[in-house]
Amino acid sequence: ENLHNQLRAISNALTGVRNDLAQPVNVKAAKAASGNLKFLTDIVPGVRAIVVLDAQGMVLAANRNEVVGRDLSARDFFTVPRAKPDATTLYVSPPFTTSRGVYSINVGRAILGFGGEFAGVVTATLEPEYFDVILRSVHYAPNMHTFLAHGDGWQFLSVPEFPGTQGVNLNHPEAVFTSHMRSG
Numbered sequence: 001e002n003l004h005n006q007l008r009a010i011s012n013a014l015t016g017v018r019n020d021l022a023q024p025v026n027v028k029a030a031k032a033a034s035g036n037l038k039f040l041t042d043i044v045p046g047v048r049a050i051v052v053l054d055a056q057g058m059v060l061a062a063n064r065n066e067v068v069g070r071d072l073s074a075r076d077f078f079t080v081p082r083a084k085p086d087a088t089t090l091y092v093s094p095p096f097t098t099s100r101g102v103y104s105i106n107v108g109r110a111i112l113g114f115g116g117e118f119a120g121v122v123t124a125t126l127e128p129e130y131f132d133v134i135l136r137s138v139h140y141a142p143n144m145h146t147f148l149a150h151g152d153g154w155q156f157l158s159v160p161e162f163p164g165t166q167g168v169n170l171n172h173p174e175a176v177f178t179s180h181m182r183s184g
Contacts, residue, residue, distance in 0.1 A: 052121075076106075092105060105156055152171060153175075
């Protein structure tokens with residue numbers, strides 16, 4: 001429930017940012033949004049960064065100025081929404097290492113043009129430390145192991161942390177993860 005509520009809050013924030021931008025993405029509106037993105041990352045728990053990318057994957061606005069102008073078109077958090085744009089979907093990327101060396105995941109919303117065509121993405125990089133607190137909140141026995149994994153099996157976090165397990169793919173035949181996914 002805590003994780004669901006947190007993701008809903010982040011999703012609502014991203015939807016708000018997307019809706020505040022002129023459609024299709026107006027470069028002036030996106031640049032003006034950078035101040036709001038800084039504010040949002042300060043008040044939304046669990047969010048490290050928010051960026052707005054155009055249809056080519058270039059960063060138009062971000063809470064950190066040094067990111068503006070970067071080409072992020074090869075990242076999963078851009079390529080997946082571009083391949084299947086849907087304004088109602090909250091896209092969750094597999095875990096990855098950020099440009100600052102932090103192992104994280106992104107959640108995002110597609111930006112669509114007037115004709116429904118893909119026009120960009122607004123995405124948030126999540127704070128691993130925040131989600132560690134959520135995992136610890138349900139960890140009530142010393143012999144218990146709690147983890148958060150992407151739907152394709154890539155482990156994001158675990159409590160307790162086991163060295164060398166970050167980024168392990170849990171989706172193999174004998175894994176509890178695979179059994180859980182098969183159960184529906």
